[in-house]
Amino acid sequence: MHLSPSRLRLLVVALLSVSFLGALDHTVVSTSLATIAGELGALEQIGWVVVAYTLASTVLLPVLGKLGDVVGPRAVFHGSLVVFLVASMLCGFANDMALLIAARALQGASSAGLQLMSQTIVARVTTPRERPKYMALIGAAFPVAILVGPVVGGVLTDYWGWPWVFWINLPVGVVALILAVVAVPHLDGGERRAFDVAGAVAFTAALTAVVLAVTWLPDPSNRTAALVATAAAIVLLVVLLVVEARADEPILPVxxxxxxxxxxxxxxxxxxxxxxxxxxxxxxxxxxxxxxxxxxxxxxxxxxxxxxxxxxxxxxxxxxxxxxxxxxxxxxxxxxxxxxxxxxxxxxxxxxxxxxxxxxxxxxxxxxxxxxxxxxxxxxxxxxxxxxxxxxxxxxxxxxxxxxxxxxxxxxxxxxxxxxxxxxxxxxxxxxxxxxxxxxxxxxxxxxxxxxxxxxxxxxxxxxxxxxxxxxxxxxxxxxxxxxxxxxxxxxxxx
Incomplete structure (x- = not known):
C-alpha cells in the first residue's frame, strides 16, 4: 500500500512511540523489583514478575502473527494497545503478587502484539528497499529502552512510588493510541482461512514448558519441577510436529x-x-x-x-x-x-x-x-x-x-x-x-x-x-x- 510521505512519517512516529512504550515496560521494572517485592511481601515470587511477562510475550508471537495475516495487522495492533493500557493500570493497582504476575502476563502478551504488528505494518506499507530504514528506526526502541529503562524505573520508584512504573504508560499510551488510530491505514488480511487452533494450543503449551524448564533449572530447589517441565516439553514438541504436519494452514510456516x-x-x-x-x-x-x-x-x-x-x-x-x-x-x-x-x-x-x-x-x-x-x-x-x-x-x-x-x-x-x-x-x-x-x-x-x-x-x-x-x-x-x-x-x- 502506497502512503503519502507525510502520512508515512506520522505512521512511523506512531509505531515508534508504541514500540518504545512496549520495550521500555520490559526494562523499566528491573530497578523497582526489590521495592515491589518488599511492599507486597512476596520476595520468593519476585522472579515471576519478569518470567510471566517474558513467557506471555514469547508464546503468543506466532499466534498473533498468524492472526494479523488473517484479520489484518491494524486490528491486532489496536487491540494489543488497548489491552496493554488496561494491563498497565491493573499492574499499578495490584495489591498482592498473584494479581501483579497475572497483569504482567497480560502486559507481555499485548507487548508482543505491539512489537510484531509494528514490524508487519511497516512491511505492508513500504517497498523492500524503503523498509530497512524504517525498521531500523522502530528497532531502535529496544536498545534505547535498555539504556534509559532502569534509570526511569529508579526515579519513578524513588519519587512517585512503584505503581507509577506502570501508570506512566497510560498518558503516553493514550496519545500513542490516538496517533495509531489516525496513522495506521486499513490493511486487509489474506483469504479467510481456517485458523490453526490445534497448532496454536500445542505451540503455546510446548514453549511454556520449555521456558519454565530453563527458568527453573538454575535453582536447585526447583530441579524436580525443571525435570518435569523438560519431559513435558519434549512430549509437547512431538505433538506440535504431528499437529503442524497435518494442518492445512500451520501456525508455524515451516x-x-x-x-x-x-x-x-x-x-x-x-x-x-x-x-x-x-x-x-x-x-x-x-x-x-x-x-x-x-x-x-x-x-x-x-x-x-x-x-x-x-x-x-x-x-x-x-x-x-x-x-x-x-x-x-x-x-x-x-x-x-x-x-x-x-x-x-x-x-x-x-x-x-x-x-x-x-x-x-x-x-x-x-x-x-x-x-x-x-x-x-x-x-x-x-x-x-x-x-x-x-x-x-x-x-x-x-x-x-x-x-x-x-x-x-x-x-x-x-x-x-x-x-x-x-x-x-x-x-x-x-x-x-x-x-x-x-x-x-x-x-x-x-x-x-x-x-x-x-x-x-x-x-x-x-x-x-x-x-x-x-x-x-x-x-x-x-x-x-x-x-x-x-x-x-x-x-x-x-x-
Whole structure:
C-alpha cells in the first residue's frame, strides 16, 4: 500500500512511540523489583514478575502473527494497545503478587502484539528497499529502552512510588493510541482461512514448558519441577510436529524454510539472542568480580555494547535502503561479533576497563548491523499474506534463544564459581561488597575464578557467531526491490 510521505512519517512516529512504550515496560521494572517485592511481601515470587511477562510475550508471537495475516495487522495492533493500557493500570493497582504476575502476563502478551504488528505494518506499507530504514528506526526502541529503562524505573520508584512504573504508560499510551488510530491505514488480511487452533494450543503449551524448564533449572530447589517441565516439553514438541504436519494452514510456516533467505535470516536472528542478548545480563557481575569495579562502573560495559548496537542498527538500515544491498552487513557483523567475544575470552587480567568496553562495543556494532535489517530481508522473501507469521518466526527464535541461553549461562556460572571457590567462602553469600573488602590475595583468587568460568562461555558464544558467519554467507546475492508488494484481495466467497 502506497502512503503519502507525510502520512508515512506520522505512521512511523506512531509505531515508534508504541514500540518504545512496549520495550521500555520490559526494562523499566528491573530497578523497582526489590521495592515491589518488599511492599507486597512476596520476595520468593519476585522472579515471576519478569518470567510471566517474558513467557506471555514469547508464546503468543506466532499466534498473533498468524492472526494479523488473517484479520489484518491494524486490528491486532489496536487491540494489543488497548489491552496493554488496561494491563498497565491493573499492574499499578495490584495489591498482592498473584494479581501483579497475572497483569504482567497480560502486559507481555499485548507487548508482543505491539512489537510484531509494528514490524508487519511497516512491511505492508513500504517497498523492500524503503523498509530497512524504517525498521531500523522502530528497532531502535529496544536498545534505547535498555539504556534509559532502569534509570526511569529508579526515579519513578524513588519519587512517585512503584505503581507509577506502570501508570506512566497510560498518558503516553493514550496519545500513542490516538496517533495509531489516525496513522495506521486499513490493511486487509489474506483469504479467510481456517485458523490453526490445534497448532496454536500445542505451540503455546510446548514453549511454556520449555521456558519454565530453563527458568527453573538454575535453582536447585526447583530441579524436580525443571525435570518435569523438560519431559513435558519434549512430549509437547512431538505433538506440535504431528499437529503442524497435518494442518492445512500451520501456525508455524515451516515450508518457507526451503527458501535460503528465510532459513539463513532466521538462523541469524537466533544468533543475536543466543550470542549477545544472553550474556549482556551477566556482564556487570563479571566486571564487578573479575575487574573489581563498583556496581555503577560495571554498568558502563553493557551501555557501551548497547550504544554500539544502536549506532550500527540505524546506520545499516539507512545504507541498505539507499543502495538496496544488504548481504555485506550480516557478514561483517557476525565476523565482528565472533572476533569480539573471542577477544573477551583471551583478555589478560589487570587491563583498564576501557579495553573490554571497547571490545564489547565492537560486538554491539557487529550485532546491530543486522539486528533489524535481517527482519526486513526475511519479510521480502515471504508472500505478503504470510508476512505476520514469518516475522513472528524471526522474532521468536531470537527470544527463545536468549531465554534458554541466559538460563544455561546462569547455571554454568553458578556451578562453576561454587566449585572453584576456596574453602571458607560460601557461594551463597559471595557479593561484590565481600570481594572488595577482602584481602588482595582473595580478590585476585576470585577474579581468576570468574575469568576461568566466563572464558569458555565467551568462546562458546564466539563459536555461535561463527555459525552466523556461515549463515550470512549463505544469504543469496540479491538487491531489495523498489516495488511495492501486491497483496491479493480476500476471496469474497470465503471471506
Amino acid at each position: 515450508r518457507y524454510f526451503a527458501d535460503r533467505t528465510v532459513a539463513a535470516g532466521t538462523a541469524l536472528s537466533a544468533i543475536i539472542g543466543i550470542g549477545l542478548f544472553s550474556i549482556t545480563a551477566y556482564l556487570p557481575t563479571y566486571f564487578q568480580m573479575a575487574y573489581r569495579t563498583s556496581v555503577t562502573v560495571s554498568g558502563l560495559v553493557p551501555i557501551a555494547t548497547v550504544f554500539g548496537m544502536l549506532t550500527s542498527n540505524l546506520l545499516t538500515g539507512f545504507l541498505a535502503s539507499r543502495t538496496g544491498h544488504y548481504r555485506v552487513y550480516p557478514i561483517v557483523g557476525t565476523i565482528l561479533g565472533a572476533a569480539g567475544l573471542l577477544q573477551m575470552a583471551l583478555l589478560p587480567a589487570g587491563l583498564p576497563l576501557g579495553v573490554p568496553m571497547l571490545v564489547m562495543a565492537g560486538v554491539g556494532l557487529g550485532t546491530g548491523s543486522f539486528m533489524s535489517l535481517i527482519v526486513t530481508v526475511v519479510q521480502s522473501a515471504a508472500p505478503p499474506t504470510e508476512v505476520g507469521a514469518v516475522t513472528a518466526t524471526v522474532n521468536i527464535v531470537r527470544q527463545v534463544g536468549s531465554t534458554v541461553t541466559t538460563a544455561v549461562i546462569g547455571a554454568i556460572v553458578g556451578v562453576g564459581v561454587a566449585a572453584l571457590l576456596p574453602v571458607g567462602i560460601d557461594a551463597a553469600t559471595l557479593t561484590p561488597q565481600f570481594v572488595h573488602a577482602a584481602s588482595p590475595a582473595v580478590q585476585e583468587q576470585i577474579a581468576a575464578i570468574y575469568r576461568d568460568v566466563f572464558a569458555p562461555v565467551f568462546i562458546a558464544l564466539a563459536a555461535t557467531y561463527g555459525v552466523g558467519i556461515v549463515a550470512a554467507l549463505l544469504l543469496p546475492r540479491r538487491t531489495l526491490s523498489a516495488e511495492y508488494d501486491i497483496v491479493p484481495e480476500p476471496d469474497p466467497v470465503t471471506a
